[in-house]
Amino acid sequence: MGRYSRVVVKLSGEALAGDAGWGTDPASLAQLADEILSVHELGIEIAVVIGGGNYFRGRMADGWGIGRAEADNIGMLGTVMNALMLRGVLTARSETDVRVMTAMPMQSVAEPFIRLRADRHLRRGLIVLLAGGIGQPFVTTDYPAVQRALELDADALLVAKRGVDGVYDSDPNLNPDAKRYTDLTYREALAAGVRVMDESAFVLANEQGLLMHVFDVAARGAMRAICQGEDVGTVITA
Numbered sequence: 320m321g322r323y324s325r326v327v328v329k330l331s332g333e334a335l336a337g338d339a340g341w342g343t344d345p346a347s348l349a350q351l352a353d354e355i356l357s358v359h360e361l362g363i364e365i366a367v368v369i370g371g372g373n374y375f376r377g378r379m380a381d382g383w384g385i386g387r388a389e390a391d392n393i394g395m396l397g398t399v400m401n402a403l404m405l406r407g408v409l410t411a412r413s414e415t416d417v418r419v420m421t422a423m424p425m426q427s428v429a430e431p432f433i434r435l436r437a438d439r440h441l442r443r444g445l446i447v448l449l450a451g452g453i454g455q456p457f458v459t460t461d462y463p464a465v466q467r468a469l470e471l472d473a474d475a476l477l478v479a480k481r482g483v484d485g486v487y488d489s490d491p492n493l494n495p496d497a498k499r500y501t502d503l504t505y506r507e508a509l510a511a512g513v514r515v516m517d518e519s520a521f522v523l524a525n526e527q528g529l530l531m532h533v534f535d536v537a538a539r540g541a542m543r544a545i546c547q548g549e550d551v552g553t554v555i556t557a
């Protein structure tokens with residue numbers, strides 16, 4: 320057991336894409352599945368909010384000449400594909416029961432998201448993959464990640480980033496002197512103008528006092544280490 324008994328992980332679709340940056344990559348999926356299972360093995364309840372940017376994002380609507388709401392619906396469907404793919408890989412590597420729950424009804428492939436049912440799955444030790452965001456357009460999966468972590472009363476939200484291992488005072492890809500914060504408050508992050516996730520998500524997390532860890536998705540063992548109490552990446556508190 321670690322310092323947390325229940326965590327929600329935010330995985331962006333890109334994390335499943337590997338170097339191609341698009342679609343899914345078997346090696347990335349296998350690695351992510353092992354990271355999730357390594358947390359689950361500690362006896363920690365784990366739910367994953369999964370993105371879909373490796374297929375389509377609502378903000379690409381203009382380039383395709385389609386409406387934003389339609390584009391967002393397409394983006395949400397991408398998150399369902401990712402969740403089913405991840406469930407497939409998780410169940411191939413473990414005996415654990417893995418449930419996909421979607422915000423919009425897709426009953427023949429997944430369960431509808433019902434808070435109390437998700438809570439029950441988690442209490443029984445099942446891994447829960449949350450797809451479809453909140454089922455509404457005009458947000459990305461950042462907002463649902465915070466919102467689900469709150470409604471499932473998670474001890475922390477673990478935000479897996481691609482290409483960066485925490486929160487920096489300036490862009491580490493542009494500024495070699497950029498410094499990584501080990502911890503900071505939401506207020507400090509907003510004042511410093513550092514962008515961790517969509518502002519609406521960030522504001523909700525601050526208002527509700529959610530604890531958030533930001534770490535590099537490619538760093539092996541990071542998720543487990545965070546749950547065991549190590550200060551990997553950056554921790555953000557209210």
Ligand code: UDP
Pocket residue numbers: 330331332333369370371372373375376377378390391392393394395396397398451452453454455456457458459460461463
């Ligand atoms: N999306 C949405 N409502 C939600 C969650 C997601 O409309 O509640 C759409 C939105 O268009 C978003 C896309 O799904 O761009 C894919 O999610 P996201 O961009 O968050 O994926 P990630 O960047 O995490 O891979």
